[in-house]
Amino acid sequence: GAVVSQHPSWVICKSGTSVKIECRSLDFQATTMFWYRQFPKQSLMLMATSNEGSKATYEQGVEKDKFLINHASLTLSTLTVTSAHPEDSSFYICSARMTGGSYNEQFFGPGTRLTVL
């Protein structure tokens, strides 16, 4: 149980285009989902916290107009990287917290590797 999927697992796009990444909780409902980015050989950095039906909360330094987050249902959150540039190339990982479950545990997706040419 408690499986989180991400789609796509990898994507290559041209500079200036937008890319949407989906994060789904497959066997549970998630009121809260989180988006992280990870640069090569570095740790995970929290980008934003997404709550179903409300606006995401972004960490300091993360451009909300560039990284659009939508959490329209209890099982799906999407991250759209708008007007992507090479510096946006990274590994993006989402996690989900089970509704009504232990508030201190997040279940992580397998990640999406974005390469912007």
Place this chain on the structure above:
Amino acid sequence: AQSVTQLGSHVSVSEGALVLLRCNYSSSVPPYLFWYVQYPNQGLQLLLKYTTGATLVKGINGFEAEFKKSETSFHLTKPSAHMSDAAEYFCAVSANGNDMRFGAGTRLTVKP
């Protein structure tokens, strides 16, 4: 605010040897502490976590960690390393479940 320091970005051990990955934390409130493992191009898998209660926590794959409040530490150990343990390990701290902060990671190499 919470933060985590992982001592040693790279640890190398021989197969069968003790694994010790160090983690020290800083937290203004009682922390929740986690260890995750990440294999190449994959997400994070929870090894173990400390919330309350027993300070010695046992996790999957033979790993365990001990919460030492006086030392603000949560080191990860495994008595005998296996080749399949080679991966990146992250220590994380959270105060409220939302604000999870990760350490820089420790890459474990296991030599045959």
